[in-house]
Amino acid sequence: MQLSLLLISFVVLSFHASQHVWADNIPAVTRVFLVHRHGARSTLHGGGQLTLEGKHMLKALGKYLNTSYRGILPQRYDKDTVKVKSTSFARTMQSAQAVLSTLYPDSSMNAPIVLMNSPAADWVLIPDSWPTDRLRAAKFASFTASLNKEAMRDLGMNTLTYFDTLLGVSNCTTMAQVWCIVRAYDVAMTRQAEGESLDIILSTNLPRLTALFKKYFHFSNVYQNDATFQDNIGTRGFYLAKDWVDGVTLDAVLWMFSAHDSTLTALYNTLGVISRTDVEHSGNAPQFGETILMEYRADSSVAFHRGLPDPTYGSAYSYTFTPLIVMCQRADGSIINTTECNFTEWRRFVMSQGPKVSTGIAPCYADPSDIVQSSCDGELATPGACLTFRTLCPSSACPASRPFLDAAGGYRCMAPPTQDVSADVASTAEQETKIAGIVLTALLTIFCSAVGIRYLTQHNEHP
Secondary structure, eight states: OHHOOOOHHHHHHHHHHHTTOOTTTTTEEEEEEEEOOOOOOGGGGGOOOOOOHHHHHHHHHHHHHHHSSSSTTTTSTTTEEEEEEOOOOHHHHHHHHHHHHSSSTTGGGGGOOEEEEEEGOOOOOOGGOGGGGGGGGHHHHHHHHHHHHHHHHHHHHHHHHHHHHTTTTTTTTTTTTHHHHHHHHHHHHHHHHHOOOOOOOHHHHHHHHHHHHHHHHHHTTTTEEEEHHHHHOOOOTHHHHHHHHHHSSSOOOOEEEEEEEEHHHHHHHHTTTOOOOOOHTTTTOOOOOEEEEEETTTTTTTEEEEEOOOSSTTOOOOOEEEEOOOEEETTTSEEEESSSSEHHHHHHHHHHHHHHOOSOGGOOOOOOOHHHTTTTTSSSSSSHHHHHHHHGGGGGGTTTTEEHHHHHHHEEEEEEOOOHHHHHHHHHHHHHHHHHHHHHHHHHHHHHHHHHHHHHHHOOOOO
């Protein structure tokens, strides 16, 4: 009997937690922060456009927010209360609009979506676009070459030839195995999201394809097998988490970010959900519509949840939110794994995940060895990675030996101007001689004037 009561209690509490129906002893939520991946889309080589099913996914998220947080949200959309940001891709902007269409069905078309920068410079929501990676082309090439060999070994020539046909290319068997791995994995995920069955070759090779994709995704978004570099730039989700930290003190009650799988993975890393060395978990790309949500409560505590839509094709895509275990840091430095903690403890941990570089910002960090390997240590900006880096990061583009950036002159890094010491000495001596002559002339003039006045006075001569 007691066991039955315990089971019933557990079920009831689980239902309440997933639906956000709070008990009286849970402090009221005063602010909500969330970032979601866009909904299901077409393949990347097909344009990556949001599909009808993808829109339905995010509409389900809007319905969930409407039901769960109606008590703190304004009845109608208000730009000062609801803040929405998106990357500049059509699929993320359309996803954000889909959420708003059910969150505020009467006024969603009047809700502005605040776009971030272009993909090349959106360092908050597109963490794999950081300019510092441009300088690491040699390291990426080494990683790619290693993964290419694994692909040849694990997938075989016949499967890679099939990928050529699948993707409409001709280089999967030669030098672009990694590119083909990413695109073939993408085809499998988008087909499943659209309710399509996978053919026998893609289905049979999906486990091996997934394992290879995880390594690529982990290297690109979490950890590049370089502890010093990683410590210097910090975690790539830091700037988004910092936006949440700062947002707690502002007036808006809902902050929503529409972004990508890499965005969520980077934030998971910053929150301590995944480890930078755990390829198995950190290499998992978040699914379409996946959401990270943080509640800020009246007692200055924060609680975290992961939201997933029902992935069944043609379903209502209803969201289920479950508690998300993150890391918080006490004043004594100890780390706790918890689904909720005091805001100060969470903020303390987030700030520990930021960059260690003392100057500049992490996306523009210029590792000295990377500067040399990318041929960016000279005066001229070599075309490609070096020129792009200097364009995007002018304040940290030049090495210490050439600290002055001449943007108008082709982004050349110039050395400090040299001075001709002998010329300076001669010039100084000449100036001193002129000054001495002027002073002597003035003294003689004063002396002669004094003598003349005295003579005239003695001899009573008047003009």
